[in-house]
Amino acid sequence: MLRVAVRGIRAHLVRFLLSLLAVALGVAFVAGTFSLRTMMSSTFDGIVDAGTPGDAYVRAEPAEGTSVVEGTSAGPAVPMTLADDIAALDGVAHAIPEAQGSIVLVGADGTAVQSTQAPSLVFSYLPDDPSLDVVAGRGPERPGEIALETATLASSGLEIGDTTQVVLGGQLSDAEVVGRFDMGAPMAGATLVVVDPGTGYALFAPDGKVADIAVYAADGTTPAELVDAIAPLVPDDLQVVTGQQLRDENKDAIGEMLGFVTTFLLVFAAIALFVGAFIISNTFAMSVRQRMREFALLRAVGASPAQVFASILVQAAVVGLIGSALGIAGGLGLVQGLKAVFEAMGMDLAGDIPVDGATIGVSLVVGTVVSVLAAAVPARRAALVPPVEAMRDDVVVPERSIRVRAVLGALLTGLGAAAVLAAVLNTGEDTMDAALGAGAAGVLVGVLMLAPSLARSVVGALAWPFVRLLRPVGRLARGNVVRNPRRTANTAGALMIGMALVGGVSVIATSAQASVAGVVESQLHTDLVLQSATRDVPKGAIADVEALPEVGGAAAFAFAPLEVQSDGDGAGTRYVAGVREDLFDRTIDAETVDGDLGSLADGAAAVQEAAADEAGWAVGDTLRITGATGPRDVTVGAVFTTNVIGAPVVVGTDVLDALVPPEQQMVDLLAVDAASGIGVDELKDAVAAAVAPYVVISVLTQDEFVSSIADQVNQVLVILYALLGLSVVIAVLGIVNTLALSVIERTREIGLLRAVGLGRLQLAGTVTVESVLTAVFGTVVGLVVGVALASALPSVYADDGLSELVIPWGNLAGMLGLAVVVGVLAALWPGTRAARMRVLDAVSYE
Amino acid sequence: MATNDGTPIASARGLVKTYGTGEAAVRALDGVDVDFGRGELTAIMGPSGSGKSTLMHCMAGLDRPDEGTVVVDGLEVSAMNERRLTRLRRDHLGFVFQAFNLVPTLTALENITLPLDIARRPVDRAHLDAVVQAVGLADRLGHKPTELSGGQQQRVACARALVSRPSVVFADEPTGNLDSTSSGEVLGFLRRSVDELGQSVVMVTHDPTAASYAHRVLFLADGRLVGELTDPTPDSVLAALSSLRPAASASAAPVAVAAADGSR
Known part of the structure; x- marks a missing residue:
């Protein structure tokens, strides 16, 4: 039987190609994801190892309580003088x-050296470091x-001995x-600069x-x-922790972030x-039919149903x-390509593509198991058909009823919709986020299950x-x-899921x-907005x-992450904004909401309502x-709401300056008003000329600022469109797979149509319309689900700034257009194949 | 079409068709000259492998002869390219096959008007009604093929073949899958379409009873025309068939070998 199975594959290699491709694609993603993850985490681990090579570190106690600002500490707190004391200890190098x-x-070309997301960092150079x-x-x-x-020097285009400009501590200077x-270790595109210790410590540790x-x-x-020796000196x-502990903590934090990706x-x-499994199932159904x-013959000469079943599973x-093997190769190739892209963008990743046993093992198992499972249903069908039945002319394979699936789907959709509705009606309750998420998932899965029942009516309407006309x-x-x-x-399932995601996110994005x-x-209300590409003007x-x-x-919006402690809430790191009074x-x-914003001038703080509710702050608290x-x-002094400032706590500039030296504050926005009698254009020209040497500052009018926010949203959409x-x-x-299958199944029908005069183009047209209808069906259902779910969000999150619902009809129409293109593309091969069938062969096909 | 001026509606000259090459070559048609009468029901008979289906396929433009010419209603079929063949089938020919005659997704009525739909020709209501009346399916028009019996399906197929007023209807074993009652209905209808509507019909069959409905029966053996019979009865057809076998083997062509080529 094994020989029969293997010969079967060799004889029908072309038919199995699509299945191979489908498995390979799915597995490529699995393998690619894992090896990308391995590569990125080894890169970041390398950075951690290279950045924290010490044997022990003295640092501030991590703040108690919840840190709302990821990866920030409460600011420098270790006195430099401690270093001299430690250096004097025995056993300390x-x-x-x-x-x-x-x-x-500023690089050789006069623009700022900066890669997409990586930071530009500067620190002091000590010869003995x-x-x-x-x-x-x-x-x-x-x-x-x-x-x-090294990598920074290469991407800057500068040479040793060149003089360029830097903005250091907020000041422009030659260097x-x-x-x-x-x-x-490769530093993943970070721009790294060292300065002399005098300059460095003066800027970044002004208070020692x-x-x-x-x-x-x-x-x-x-x-x-070493830790034991240092401990007595530490206040x-x-x-004091070992270097290993610090490295492990940092790696864990990075691992969590990569886990999300x-x-x-x-x-x-x-x-x-999932789609791969469906393609395999289809292919085997076609092959079995x-x-x-052949199976009847095998059964007739004595093969048991189990043997027929097994022979098909062996093929699968x-x-x-x-x-899977192709997929693993493809996945590694994909990662290699990504690495090249990252490198071209100036982001070096560590070493070679990792080929570890776990990735290969998991990918092989996943691909094979999915294939075998997908083939099991048609294999069972083949095994259970009695020989006599199969010897008959027309093998009728009964379709299972879709009623059970429809009922379950309707139930799930209803429950999901109810959960979403509950979330819309009871905004502000904590459990509602979960209800919204679960409800959305329920609706999506429910509609996927309902889809067969929807197909008849929706396709009927779409086909009208x-x-x-045709x-x-x-x-x-x-x-x-x-x-x-x-x-x-x-068949339409993959598009349904993809379109639901894209439809939903584009509604959210445009609404946001x-x-x-x-x-x-x-x-x-301002004439100009200044922002920096480094996020710090x-x-x-x-x-x-x-x-x-x-x-x-000019009003600067300065920020610093600081530890904020109150009686009600304990301590936590939060962004504190300093603004002009x-x-x-x-x-x-x-x-x-409460109190008086004028109290900022008296040295009081103003807190955002959302943060105040969460932490229990009220006017008069300390x-x-x-x-x-x-x-x-x-x-x-005041509780207020605004969506212009993101920080939960706002104080006057003087207060913030007193807490943090201005060098360590970040100014993410500078609002500039014209002097009386000066037009916005004139102001903009003057300001743009003044900040030009700083290279990274963009000067925007209010309209331009609004459209730059739109651009940021569009960047998010670009990633989505890639997916x-x-x-x-x-x-x-x-x-393609489904059409190929149905063209083969309908060979005699096609022969008949051709015999009574249907032209080749008309036949190809039929296949194309079928394909377009399927694609548009998936797209329409997916978009309706995605848009409907996303439309619930503005009512739920109105308080968090998502106040308007905008449905991007243009984008949605574009998606529909894309679906038509997809349909036409997918029909090319099956349509050609159908049109090339010889009429006589088709008519007498069995 | 209805005028019977004595010229044949379809004719073939010197048809040769060989399947396979070398040792395995089978000469399905070995120089056939034949005329099909206008306004007549002509049956083609012969044992398995005699080439009767191949002859019909070549006449109907479904298959291409290796040598010889086919002319249908004044059009030279053997010289046509694929596109003209398609148009010929659409506008000038009607087909009834043994099985799988109907598109399962279309209703009976939609199946009947399918050739007109394909040609984008308007439906001649009166003619359609006459045809539907004749096949006795007026109350089943809205049904899908799976809801019709085998005999009803073949009658729908006949109606479809006639609705576009073709020059010739080619029927390939139209009663092969039917019981005798249904066969009688279908054959009676085909004969009436000739007698009452002046239609020309060519039918391949191996059933003497079916052949007896024809005006004329042609006998094929080993790819050659070996005899014919006008105004046949089942008995005369049977007699002709049994007299055919020894004659056929006696005149066996050097290349022709009885092959298990039933489908062709």
Whole structure:
């Protein structure tokens, strides 16, 4: 029987090609996702290892309570002088105070050296710091000298000895490149610069406090001994940990983040495999149907049903194994391609593509198991058909009823819709987020199950223009699509899921865009908005702008992550914004819930309503805010709501300056008003000229600011469209497969149609209309589900800034257009194949 | 079409068709000259492998002869390209096959008007009603093929073949899958379409009773025309058939070998 199975595959290789392709695609995603994850985590682990090579670290106690600002600590807190004490200990080779800040480096082409998402960091160069290895030139020794990391030097286009400009500590200055250094690992595109210790510590540890001290053990001292030796010197609010512990903590944090990305990608892998399984099932159904007589013969000469069943499963396993092997190769190729793309964008990833046993094993098993499972249903059918039945002329394979599926689907859809409705009606309750998520999932799965029942009516309606306009092609095509609603629904499934996601997200995105634009237009009153690509407008640029005669006033929105403690809520790290005391009078329309925003001028804090509700803050409460300079008690003077400022706590500029030195604040936005008599255009020209040397600052009018927010939303959509592209590829494969199957099944019908005069073009047209109807069916159902679910969000999240519902009809129409294109593309091969059938062969086909 | 001026509606000259090559070559048609009368029901008979189906397929433009010419209603079929063949089948020919005659997704009425739909020709209501009346299916028009009996399905197929007023209707074993009662209905209808509507019909069959409905029966053996019979009865057909066998083997052509080529 094994020989029969293997010969069967060889004899029908072409038929199994689509199955191979489908398995390979799904497995490629699984393998690609895992190896991408391995590669990224080894890159980031490498960065962690290279960035924290010390044997022990002295750092501030991590803040108790919930940290709302990921990856931030409460600011530098370790006195530098401690490093000298530690260095004097026995067994200590070096103790390096570490403080870093952000920098703008101007490259050889006059623009800022910056890769997409990676930060630009600067730190002090100490000659005895073992984590840096100067490989060319020398380290910076005087102010005005810098050294660049190898990859940074390469992407900047600068040479050692060149003079360029940097924005450091908010000031624009000239700097000479004196050396090149390595960190011991590729740094994933981060722009890394070192300066002389004098400059560095003055800027990033102005009060003599640094983020941490890295301690390197002398030969013969273990990290544990080192920690024990240092511990007595460390004050209570600081702690000493081994380097290993710090590295593990950092790696765990990165692992969590990568886990999210991995999950997201695996969802798409699951979709690909689902469609792959369906394609395999289809292929085997087709193969089984065609070979009923062969099976009958096998049964007649004594093969048992189990043997027939097994022979088909063996074929499936072979297809699964080969497909998985191809998929693994494809997945690794995909990652190799991604790596090249990242490198072209200036983001180096570590080492070679990891080929580990686990990835290969999991991918092989997944691909093979999915194949075998998918083939099991048609195999069972083949095994159970009695020999006599199969010997008959027309083998009628009964279709199982879709009623059970429809009832379950309707039930699930109803429950899901009820949960979503509950969330809409009971906004603000904590459990409602979960209800919304579960409800949305329920509706999506329910509609997928309902799809066969929907197919008849929806396709009937969609086909109406074809039936009217294309006689008889439209009617024939409609008949073919609704003939087997279960198959039509499964074929359209991939597009349904993809389109539901895209439809939903584009509604959310455009609604968010409109909401933000609405907020900006109604609540932010300013002539110009300045923003920096580094998300931190340099202080020097602010000073330069304020000094312009055309400028009537400038309000900076400065932020720092600080520990905020209150009686009601304990401690937590939150963003604290520092704004001009009269900001709420002039620039921002905020809604005062309680208290008086004017109290900012008296040194009080204003808190956002949402944060106040969560933490239990009220007017008159005292917040203890701890910055680099130590704690400070601030009274809550007002509770307010605005969507212009993101930070939960707002204080006056003076208060923030007192808590954190301005060098360590981030200014993410500068609102500039014209002096009286100055037009916006004139103001913009003047400001743009003043900030031009800082390279990274964009100067926008209010309208331009609104459209730049729109651009950000569009970037999110681009990523989504990439994923949509994926589901389209899978959908095309699925539709091609289904059409090929139904063309083969309908060979005699096609022969008949041709015999009574249907032309080749008309026949190809029928297949094309079928294909388009299937694709449009999936798209319409998916978009309706996605848009309907997303439309519930603005009512649920109105308080969080999503106040307007905008349905992007243009985008949705584009999706429909895409579906038509998909349908036409998918019909090319099956349509040609059908048209090429010889009439006589088709008529006498059995 | 209805005028019987004595010229044949379809004729073939010197038809040769060979399947396979070398040792396995089978000469399905070995130089056939034949005329089919206008306004007549002509039956083609012969044992399995005699080439009767091949002859019909070549006449109907479904298959191409290797040599010889086929002319249907003044049009030279053997010289046509695929596109013209399609149009010929659509506009000038009607077909009834042994099985699988109807498109399962269309109703009986839609199946009947399918050739007109394909040609985008308007439906001649009066003619359609006459045809539907004649096949006795007026009350089943809205049904799908799966809801019709085998005999009803074949009658729908006949109605479809006639509705476009073709020059010739080709019927390939139209009663092969039917019981005798249904066969009688279908054959009676085909004969009436000739007698009352002046239709020309060519029918392949191996059933002497079916052949007895014809005006004329042609006998084929080993790819050659070996005899004919006008105004046949089942008995005369049977007699002709049994006299045919020894004659056929006596005149066996050098290449022709009785092959298990039943479907062709």
